[in-house]
Amino acid sequence: MLDRGREGTDGGGAGGLTVPMAWLYAEYIADELLRSGDLMPPTSFEFRAGRDALALTVFLSDTGGELCGVEVVSRLETWLSLTAYDQPWQEWVREKLAETSAGGAGRSAADLELARAAWRWLRETELLAPDLNAVPGGAGGEDEGPKVWTPAWQLGLPLGHLAIHLF
Structure with missing residues (x-):
């Protein structure tokens, strides 16, 4: 039987299993927000x-461990x-992951492992995306315009932000 608490069982004792409930719940919320926005397949x-x-x-x-x-x-x-566009999200993620890795915020190792893998x-990972810095009309008649390889977080972050707005 699995503990349905925020972090599952603590992994101690005979055959304990740590369930990354905080990460799985955060991923579920993100998935639902994006699906409700219907922005992409x-x-x-x-x-x-x-x-x-x-x-x-x-x-x-979720600094207080109360997300669930x-x-x-x-x-x-x-x-x-x-x-938001003007926020240093990438630096914020690095700082928060470093804090939690140092034992802060009471996160389970299983939660942190999945969060670090996502980061x-x-x-x-780089995705081919429209070049938002391209000169308008400089595509030489192409329908879609120029594209550039972009780190996935730089594409995912504005999509996530827009999905929150549309919720």
């Missing part, structure tokens, strides 16, 4: 980038401000 890499960026935001902003017991709507403004994927 759920099977796309763009969707995954948005889901992972939002899940990290939800997970790392809080109404999601009450957190939307916090998530909007963290994912690693967002940093190391």
